[in-house]
Amino acid sequence: MATPGGGAELDRRDWIAGLEKGLSIIEVFDAEHPRLTATQVAARCGMTRTAARRHLLTLAHMGYMDTDGKLYWLAPRILRLGQAYLESARLPRAVQPYLQRVTAGTGETAFAAVLARDEVVYIARSGTHRHFNTGYMLGSRVQAHLTAAGLAILGAMGSAFSDPWLQRQILRPFTSHSVIDKDVLRQSIAHTRERGWAISEQQLEVNFRGIAVPLYDHNDALLGALSVTMPMNNESTEVAVKRILPVLQDTARAMRPML
Template identity: 30%
Template sequence: MTTVDGEFVRSLDRGLAVLRAFDADHRRQRVTDVAARTGLTRAAARRFLHTLVALGYATEREDEFSLRPRVLELGDGCLAAAGLPARARPHLRALAARTGEPVALAVLDGADTVVLAQAPGRRLLAPVHTVGARAPAYATSAGRVLLAELPPGERSRVLGAAQLAPLTRRTLTDRAALARALDGAAASGVAVVDQELEEGLLSVAVPVYDRDGAVIAALTTALAAGRWAPEHLHAELVPELRTTAEVIGGEPPCA
């Protein structure tokens, strides 16, 4: 929970809430939509939206608002400081070319994973990873390898605050079963999630360690369920992921 004190700027908090109201499922919204998603009044939502339009961060068409690419500038400083996405991209492209599958680099943000970089594969027409996309960590392979690496107390805190919703009929929502899955991911260094986030989609992930042995991200791929036989998945695809993860993690940070 955010601590509010005399230094807290509520108008900035509300403006950021308006930005966060837009996501992959809500790309175009009316004032009433944004007001409902943020808890703001319609008048306040309208003022924030028109301010974003005036500053070049949003556009309005037929009473609907959508974000413009300029919003990427807001996160550019953080990503540039980390240097990780830029270092990873050529290795992601090479991995996608070798396997034919889309691959992505993701990090943990609270109870969600966030994609930092991605490379499309040859075998899926629609992109399954987009930079900045968020997903519930408990239902993704990237999320599970990252949760598995957390200290027990922090893992319990993150999962305790998460609502384990049944996204598909296969989603693990039993906390004891999820804990066992995380323990398995920690022991094996790999997580395989079969159609728990989306029907027909299987994902595989391995952790990325830096040169000091700290986990800095997860390397993940998503593929059509059933395309890889389990024995080939573990004998061929997982080693490819691990090799690329070692290369990415072993590179020195950008100066």
């Protein structure tokens, strides 16, 4: 079984430190840190201020960064990187018709997600007009244990992968329902592995529920997860699972020979 998001093995002779540092600088900008000084970037990336400033100025020259001379922030051109993946990778294009099938069968927003190291990344989505704003945007990155898709992937990977993954996580609550006890989370992942599907309720946002199944290709390699995210409203867990899970499972089986 493949290891999603693990990164390829690299001979030391082929490693380009400058490229790694440039990409690490791009990754330090997020919702909590939208604008940073060169000194702040240096501290977050573990490099000198001089080196950070040179990388930032180079990225600004290439159009990937904007600056007022003191603060730096990502420029719209950075979207080209993510769009290039969505347009060139086979998986987002292959799953799209099947996401429409899930939405037609459930009336809910459907997603395909993959694991990228410690986070789940949503690479495709479909939705109804009724819940058009429900769930995640394309490219959204979320710590894996907070989502049904992430739990489905971690469960399918097995304890040899999920236990070390869990060990290195720093768990913080996003809602009053968020699980931050690693022993409880380890049991949840094991339970997901045993039954072959995952459910997540109010872990990232109050009154929202996710249900997911792992997604495999025709060679039994784990690719990611197929999921639905929806408002909980007054629907019980049992009713939601009965309504959503068979559609996800049937769709994942139908996709398998095509991936």
